[in-house]
Amino acid sequence: MMMAQKLQHKYAEEMGSLLDFVVYEARTTVGGTWDANTYPGVRCDVPSAIYAFPFEPNPEWSHFFSTGGEIQGYFVKTVRKWQLDERLLIRNAEGHFDDYADILISARGFLSTWRWSSIPGIHTFAGHRVHSAAWDHSFDYSDKRIAVIGNGSSGIQILPEMAKLPGTEVISFQRSPTWVVSRHTPATLVGSDDPSPNPAYREEDKERFRDPEEMKRYRKTVQGNVNAAFKLFFKGSSTNIDTTDFARKQMAAKLNNDPELCEKLIPKYELGCRRITPGTGYLEAFTQPNVHLTNSEIKQITAEGVETADGVFHAIDVLICATGFDISQVPSFPLIGRDNISLAEKWKDEPESYISLACPDMPNLFFFTGPNATVGHGSLIFSLDWSAEWMLQWIRKMAYEDIASVAPRQEVVDELVRYGDQIHKTLTWTGGCRSWYKANRVDGRVMATFAGSAISYEKLVNKKIRPEDFEIRYRSPNRWKFLGNGFTQYELAEGNDLSYYVM
Template structure:
């Protein structure tokens, strides 16, 4: 009915040209999200049979609800359980045989509570039934959706009964908490097998609510292209992306205020991404002319790198999605067999050692000589944290020797036994957590904060204590056990002797920056220049009182 109503509405608008001024043959595109996506999707499925005189240049469909039965199961007992009540009562009003079935199933004492959604708005109903088990209102409990009348209604309303001829842009959150993405995957596969033209985006970051906003930019870009006369590529494409807002056009269409709202809503920046390309002269000019846009652009790129950390947790849904997407991408790299053969390097594997190299090539242990025009010596690199120069600590300790055994530090910047010593990118630093600069900045700000105290309070030496360093490394290895780097494989992230992961921070870049924002001075042994640790309090006057006759004598009042 929603699809028919949508098509009838379009018919009515097109017949209004005499008084509305609308073109007799305008370009028409459809766009709907969630419940609106149902109406949009049904309209394009029914168009051939119900309104063959109509033609659409495209339809954007977001947050699609592919199976009513699966939705009821997914949202039951959750924050959106009220949507199930509202949906069931909507079907109650529309299908008399389903109303009779529900009346037989209602528990009399709570029936009127269930029906109250017919007399109130959706927001009230959602709040009223949040977290409730909807099956508790029925005599058959959770078996109610399995009854014949319910299955008859669901079968009539489930999408996938016709293949649309209208080009489609479909976007869906992998974390959709209302409608499982598998239902949309199955519907897209059905359409594609039937010859539909579809661009399908699967979003890793958003959920059902936030995608209605974050997905709008890219949907508008796609619709704008259709309305301007650009035809989409025939066939189907499916991409799993960090965010559906992948280019500056989408961001610009959403606008500054909306983007700021999204940042607050999601807790992570969203915005344009154009990775692996050089900015054009026009784009750079735009950056200079619009600093606010340039800031959003930079935050979006950085946010892209920061938003994929969950893929590194063993067995996580994000990891499974990333693996599937990577495999699909790698399988698509070479489509031309001739090109594949031409580009694949020819090599030989020699399972025995080399005795020497001479002017002709390589001489192997068995005396075989392989001749080459050029030989590249790639025997590996020293990826340990062993310093390239001497660093001396207390009691004759040398950092080269200590780190060659097992490189351990505190927060990747301090080492017990080495006073007045800080370093960048030491053991367990954020070197694989996104862009390197935010990590280095976090380290620098920590060191600057520490040195301010060091100078101001006249401290002679500082040194990280053994226990905080040990506790930190115990925490690191406990967290690493749940991450991909501790799998049974060789990696330069692991120490070749201990097997411990020694390189990257076991959390996101955002996590690292938050940890490094506060210096825990109690973890350090501090040795002051004076016997009295309060000597730096001075003579009881501030600098401005002694040296600045016109200084602010009430700085605490603002």
């Protein structure tokens, strides 16, 4: 949708003469992850003000952190307002046809394919089994014994919602704890004294935000605070040390300083090793009598419940798997590049890319959020905007210079990966935790996040390309043929200023 807006509106006059395009949507509507994830409590952990398209700021957000339903509604409304569905083909199970293009852009995302856990016996469970990314809204979860497997963002949001239901007993199964922290009091940014970690925007706030300049000023403040927080991801930095101390105290307070709960739920690994989540109501839920916790590894799942390594059997009625997605970056469909090279084969072990946007041996294939994207810090929305601008730089160059194909050189990507590995050693993402940033391995390579700040990524890609990093092939044997007959179309058009360069 970001790219469609640029092609249809921002650069419509130029792009209309250069290309034709179509957007294929695998789901039955727009929205991606916010259409897929509709579980109770689903909410974005990025501030609402900066989780909006740059071309469509939203002064009507209800809370500092918005619900998934509200975000989905915003996306649908934006698509309709800007008519971004004019070139959109929604999934049609009965349709089958061939299409051809000079350039292919993959915007399938990195959290698009959910999966069941590989725990032995998971498919033998006789009760109600549901995955967080395929929630069953027709089932009544009240008065049930409920197991929640997983304590990533989804599990953290689901658990307190299940605990609120009448008659439920909820048990959380988790291998290791997660940092659940509210790093500041958001309401102070709008002059309110609301102490909530997720305050509602007042009508007076929304009225002020309806002024575009006020909205911009507020968004800049929020984004500036987020960008400044990158310092806490440096191992051993004073920011990390101080914030870790603050986080421990805040988490302990939410757990009523219960020694057993604090021991089990406050991480020992570095703050920022896994994604930090505000997790409103999550820690507090464990202080309630109907919520239980076990850190013992799950041995197997049977028809009646869950057996853990400590020998305890937990009888349950509902099994909720908040076990995440296939984060391998391997595409769910065949992508075959130059010399019959398969992207799935190339990325099956450790996916590597050119600044998350392209891959060697895959000419004219660009990615939004490929390997090592800016997913660990800041707002992904802005990164998508910069990525689209980077792609458009290549599209212009290819169109104007009669280029047949472009692909990053393997040696360039090899050097980039070695550089990134060295930088990541200084960051908490390589700390002592299991994280999807490094394929859920404690000692794995960081393959999901960019080795640097969001600002450093913007400086690298926004409206900038490095042709020297690419293998470029031209349509003509003479690369200068695009210069034509020596005239430009500009000077041949009547009425144009032919001395425009005179100062």
